[in-house]
Amino acid sequence: xxxxxxxxxxxxxxxxxxxxxxxxxxxxxxxxxxxxxxxxxxxxxxxxxxxxxxxxxxxxxxxxxxxxxxxxxxxxxxxxxxxxxxxxxxxxxxxxxxxxxxxxxxxxxxxxxxxxxxxxxxxxxxxxx
Amino acid sequence: xxxxxxxxxxxxxxxxxxxxxxxxxxxxxxxxxxxxxxxxxxxxxxxxxxxxxxxxxxxxxxxxxxxxxxxxxxxxxxxxxxxxxxxxxxxxxxxxxxxxxxxxxxxxxxxxxxxxxxxxxxxxxxxxx
Numbered sequence: 001x002x003x004x005x006x007x008x009x010x011x012x013x014x015x016x017x018x019x020x021x022x023x024x025x026x027x028x029x030x031x032x033x034x035x036x037x038x039x040x041x042x043x044x045x046x047x048x049x050x051x052x053x054x055x056x057x058x059x060x061x062x063x064x065x066x067x068x069x070x071x072x073x074x075x076x077x078x079x080x081x082x083x084x085x086x087x088x089x090x091x092x093x094x095x096x097x098x099x100x101x102x103x104x105x106x107x108x109x110x111x112x113x114x115x116x117x118x119x120x121x122x123x124x125x126x127x128x129x
Numbered sequence: 130x131x132x133x134x135x136x137x138x139x140x141x142x143x144x145x146x147x148x149x150x151x152x153x154x155x156x157x158x159x160x161x162x163x164x165x166x167x168x169x170x171x172x173x174x175x176x177x178x179x180x181x182x183x184x185x186x187x188x189x190x191x192x193x194x195x196x197x198x199x200x201x202x203x204x205x206x207x208x209x210x211x212x213x214x215x216x217x218x219x220x221x222x223x224x225x226x227x228x229x230x231x232x233x234x235x236x237x238x239x240x241x242x243x244x245x246x247x248x249x250x251x252x253x254x255x256x257x258x
Contacts, residue, residue, distance in 0.1 A: 001240070001241075002238065002239060002240065003234045003235070003238045003239070003240060003241045004238060006232070006241065016145055016159065018147055018156060018159065020156060024154070025153070025154025025155075026154075027147060027149060027156065027212050029205065030145065030147065030205065030210045038238075039238070042234065042237055042238045043237075072233055072234075073233065073234040074230040074231070074232060074233045074234070074244070075230065075232055075234075075241075076158065076159065076222075076229035076230050077222050077223065077224050077226070077229045077231070078229075081159045081229075081230075083156050083230040093205075093206050094206065095206050097206070100205035100206045100207075100210075101203040101204065101205050101210075101212040102203070102206070103135070103203060103204055104201055104202065104203045105132045105171065105201075105202040105203070105204075106132070108171055108172075109131065109132045109133060109167075109168070109171045110131055110132070111130070111131065111132060112130075112132045112135065112204075115203070
């Protein structure tokens with residue numbers, strides 16, 4: 001049976017894809033894929049996603065160079081979430097952090113704290129706008 | 130500024146919550162929280178979610194005993210995904226696997242393979258139906 005037959009895309013044809021750095025176990029980001037993005041990810045070995053705001057297919061790192069080389073693709077028991085193991089080049093987060101999850105809840109939800117160093121500024125990654 | 134002010138719940142009032150085992154880095158599952166589920170998770174130190182199919186709040190492990198003790202709660206750059214570090218009791222997956230992500234893509238998407246041992250059967254966890 002095909003891998004695709006196991007998947008349930010939502011009403012908009014999308015499925016959430018969690019991206020984890022294989023070497024460290026760090027969860028880097030979550031983004032959305034449609035079937036075309038998933039097929040392109042499998043075909044090229046580079047993560048591709050569907051941008052809900054820009055309504056287009058994009059390759060992670062297409063501007064920043066911070067590409068993700070795919071090592072493994074898994075899916076959950078319900079077939080409605082993907083977990084992708086990658087080798088990450090540079091910062092995964094567009095804000096210049098290694099992971100998009102760089103802030104933790106503090107003080108029972110009354111505040112939060114930044115838990116890691118910023119590797120680069122967005123201006124260093126994308127240039128001045 | 131409050132942690133909650135940083136979050137963007139979707140049109141249905143939900144936010145995806147990735148659950149990771151802190152000790153091993155294993156991604157265990159992803160489920161959805163509304164604000165009440167998140168508040169209850171913070172208040173009790175046990176993960177709570179919103180079931181979209183059953184339309185009710187539930188605590189992970191309320192039937193199986195496979196609870197998740199919360200160690201850290203982080204959120205991503207866009208404020209629309211949570212990543213929760215836990216200590217997991219027993220199998221996280223209702224199918225009896227440690228993680229819900231127990232199947233990997235094989236053969237360029239043409240097939241898949243089971244990548245880990247089943248710890249218990251659903252019947253052992255939930256009893257016969």
